[in-house]
Amino acid sequence: MIRFFENYNLKPHNTFGVKVKARYFFEFTEPDDLDIFIQANEGYKDLPLLLIGSGSNILFLQDFSGLVIHPNVPGIIKVKEDRSHVWLEVGAGETWDDFVGYCVENILGGVENLSLIPGKVGAAPVQNIGAYGQEVSQSVESVKGYDLQKKVQVEYHAEDCAFGYRNSLFKTKLKNRFVITSVVFKLDKFPEFNLEYGYLKEKVREAGEVSLQQIRKTIIAIRSAKLPDVSTLGNAGSFFKNPSVSPEEAERMKQIYADIPIYPVNSKSVKLAAGWLIEKAGLKGYREGQVGVHEKQALVLVNYGDASGKEIFDFSEKIRQTVLERFNIELEREVNCI
Numbered sequence: 001m002i003r004f005f006e007n008y009n010l011k012p013h014n015t016f017g018v019k020v021k022a023r024y025f026f027e028f029t030e031p032d033d034l035d036i037f038i039q040a041n042e043g044y045k046d047l048p049l050l051l052i053g054s055g056s057n058i059l060f061l062q063d064f065s066g067l068v069i070h071p072n073v074p075g076i077i078k079v080k081e082d083r084s085h086v087w088l089e090v091g092a093g094e095t096w097d098d099f100v101g102y103c104v105e106n107i108l109g110g111v112e113n114l115s116l117i118p119g120k121v122g123a124a125p126v127q128n129i130g131a132y133g134q135e136v137s138q139s140v141e142s143v144k145g146y147d148l149q150k151k152v153q154v155e156y157h158a159e160d161c162a163f164g165y166r167n168s169l170f171k172t173k174l175k176n177r178f179v180i181t182s183v184v185f186k187l188d189k190f191p192e193f194n195l196e197y198g199y200l201k202e203k204v205r206e207a208g209e210v211s212l213q214q215i216r217k218t219i220i221a222i223r224s225a226k227l228p229d230v231s232t233l234g235n236a237g238s239f240f241k242n243p244s245v246s247p248e249e250a251e252r253m254k255q256i257y258a259d260i261p262i263y264p265v266n267s268k269s270v271k272l273a274a275g276w277l278i279e280k281a282g283l284k285g286y287r288e289g290q291v292g293v294h295e296k297q298a299l300v301l302v303n304y305g306d307a308s309g310k311e312i313f314d315f316s317e318k319i320r321q322t323v324l325e326r327f328n329i330e331l332e333r334e335v336n337c338i
């Protein structure tokens with residue numbers, strides 16, 4: 001099925017709830033429909049393109065004057081199974097958390113720590129979603145989609161996806177050129193639980209026997225307590241990335257702030273918690289008009305009402321500036337600004 005609109009309202013398609021319009025909007029449920037549309041509509045090739053899933057990582061600064069492509073491919077299909085693993089091909093349009101729920105119910109491990117992350121399955125590999133010590137790249141076998149330049153369907157194996165912290169090939173070299181239509185996941189039938197992240201082990205154990213269900217329940221409880229629900233308060237999850245600094249820089253910070261959270265990455269870099277830096281700069285809960293820093297998790301910026309994308313962006317620049325002045329650390333946006 002396809003749907004095509006002109007001057008289409010994107011408010012329901014961005015979780016910040018910003019009111020903007022797309023010149024053209026195309027939605028499809030079958031990969032072949034996209035191929036037919038692109039082959040038949042040469043005229044669109046010179047327009048700016050934008051791919052959106054559920055718009056949970058996007059901030060629109062103005063109307064979009066080009067073509068928005070919205071893949072809405074449904075389905076979860078078992079493609080292969082052996083003694084220890086099951087491979088599932090999941091349509092880009094499936095809701096991410098429904099897929100996590102499906103895996104947990106069927107005792108398939110690998111994505112349980114990613115419970116309650118908003119968004120669609122097709123968007124998950126783009127920014128390599130991650131939480132509580134797990135990244136989606138660890139469970140991705142391959143990513144299938146359509147190359148708008150070559151006009152062919154292509155499958156990328158995980159090792160060719162250039163996955164990194166909140167990064168991938170689809171965000172860099174193939175940005176707005178490759179439309180993900182489905183993702184193949186390799187899941188564990190005998191999962192090893194991943195409880196190494198901070199307070200997670202403690203929280204899961206407090207709740208009882210460790211199981212996939214228990215981990216999912218605990219993570220849902222942690223996230224619901226800290227992160228605002230996009231259906232009631234516009235936001236796009238973490239607005240900034242956690243910054244990488246040298247171990248020497250982290251040590252300098254530790255001398256001044258003994259309680260600073262530091263996450264080792266490799267011998268050359270460590271990560272600091274951007275939420276902690278923003279809070280320490282005195283900005284947690286800070287609000288200007290319709291925009292603010294969330295009261296419970298400072299890494300999240302929220303739209304309290306009808307803020308425009310520009311207002312949210314300008315506000316975020318102030319936060320960046322304040323953190324820079326206070327700690328000499330530059331925050332990088334995690335949200336995609338259009």
Ligand code: EPU
Pocket residue numbers: 130131132133197198236237238239240241242261273274275276277279284296297298299334
């Ligand atoms: N912290 C504060 N104040 C705050 C927020 C955090 O002091 O307002 C401190 C916490 O106390 C903790 C540390 O910072 O010591 C880390 O906090 P948290 O566990 O909440 O995680 P985060 O680093 O702030 C990252 C991801 C989240 C993910 C969590 C859990 C990024 C940019 N964000 O946040 O992902 O859910 O870890 O793994 O890496 C997202 O990307 O949208 C997102 C929500």
